[in-house]
Amino acid sequence: MTASFEAELGFARRIAREAGERVLALRASGRWTDPTIVGDVGDQAADAYLQGSIRAAYPNDGLLSEETVDSPARTKKSRTWIVDPLDGTKEYRTGRVDWAVHVALVVDGKPALGVVALPSLGLVLWGVCAEGEPLRHGFDGVPEDGTSTLLLGDSRTPGAMRLVCSRSHTPDWMERFATTLGEHELVPVGSVGYKASRLLLGEADAYVHKTGVKEWDTCAPECVALALGWHVSRLNGDKQIYNQLDPRNDELLICRPADAERIMRALRDSGVV
Numbered sequence: 313m314t315a316s317f318e319a320e321l322g323f324a325r326r327i328a329r330e331a332g333e334r335v336l337a338l339r340a341s342g343r344w345t346d347p348t349i350v351g352d353v354g355d356q357a358a359d360a361y362l363q364g365s366i367r368a369a370y371p372n373d374g375l376l377s378e379e380t381v382d383s384p385a386r387t388k389k390s391r392t393w394i395v396d397p398l399d400g401t402k403e404y405r406t407g408r409v410d411w412a413v414h415v416a417l418v419v420d421g422k423p424a425l426g427v428v429a430l431p432s433l434g435l436v437l438w439g440v441c442a443e444g445e446p447l448r449h450g451f452d453g454v455p456e457d458g459t460s461t462l463l464l465g466d467s468r469t470p471g472a473m474r475l476v477c478s479r480s481h482t483p484d485w486m487e488r489f490a491t492t493l494g495e496h497e498l499v500p501v502g503s504v505g506y507k508a509s510r511l512l513l514g515e516a517d518a519y520v521h522k523t524g525v526k527e528w529d530t531c532a533p534e535c536v537a538l539a540l541g542w543h544v545s546r547l548n549g550d551k552q553i554y555n556q557l558d559p560r561n562d563e564l565l566i567c568r569p570a571d572a573e574r575i576m577r578a579l580r581d582s583g584v585v
């Protein structure tokens with residue numbers, strides 16, 4: 313029987329939302345003015361809240377968090393929570409909206425549930441997968457345009473490919489790749505979770521990243537996108553495998569399944585991979 317992770321999903325949606333509300337309130341308090349300190353306070357507050365909540369509720373599961381010293385013991389666990397307490401710290405600390413709180417549960421290396429909270433938008437996106445296949449998805453809150461659904465991966469592809477890309481780790485190959493791809497528009501925003509949300513909310517079509525991301529950056533966004541039927545892989549089409557000893561996974565491609573081959577060909581033709 314397929315596990316539905318009902319209790320874990322309710323728990324993850326709650327703690328991601330609550331962690332986001334806490335750090336949003338900390339920033340709004342105006343108590344700290346130095347952006348570096350604002351970022352540190354937010355990172356640590358969200359991490360402590362998520363970590364305390366997960367350790368109390370699921371003491372036997374493994375845990376990997378960006379803000380906590382890692383332990384190889386988690387790699388021996390079948391179930392491991394992978395969290396990024398504040399993805400897009402640079403954007404958070406400078407008062408922007410493009411940051412997120414990520415909470416994911418992986419089972420035997422595969423994402424089982426993912427939650428991406430977007431506190432500045434009052435939204436929490438979530439998805440559940442079984443063996444990498446979509447099971448359930450949804451969101452809490454009301455998107456700005458009032459839409460009541462997230463876009464499925466088989467939704468229509470518009471003309472120009474809108475590519476989300478990093479604001480602060482802008483790769484020099486992006487323009488070359490995008491030109492090889494054809495008609496396009498670059499959408500530079502912060503945070504992996506926020507970038508993935510642009511696709512799922514209809515603001516962009518594909519997300520390609522090559523260097524520097526870690527499991528906590530990609531796991532929850534990947535799971536939400538997979539649950540909606542989007543293509544998620546490394547840049548050569550291989551599946552990501554989670555809960556590895558080295559959490560650095562570097563690459564991420566999220567796009568509609570119908571666009572995956574074309575994007576991977578353009579990556580090869582432009583010498584990115």
Ligand SMILES: Nc1ncnc2c1ncn2[C@@H]1O[C@H](COP(=O)(O)O)[C@@H](OP(=O)(O)O)[C@H]1O
Binds near residue numbers: 401480
């Ligand atoms: N080249 C790179 N080197 C280091 N970290 C990178 C990176 N590219 C992306 N990241 C990480 O991925 C997240 C989103 O980055 P970006 O907005 O530039 O795409 C950030 O996570 P955190 O904010 O959680 O540290 C950032 O640290």
Ligand SMILES: [Mg+2]
Binds near residue numbers: 399400
């Ligand atoms: Mg991050």
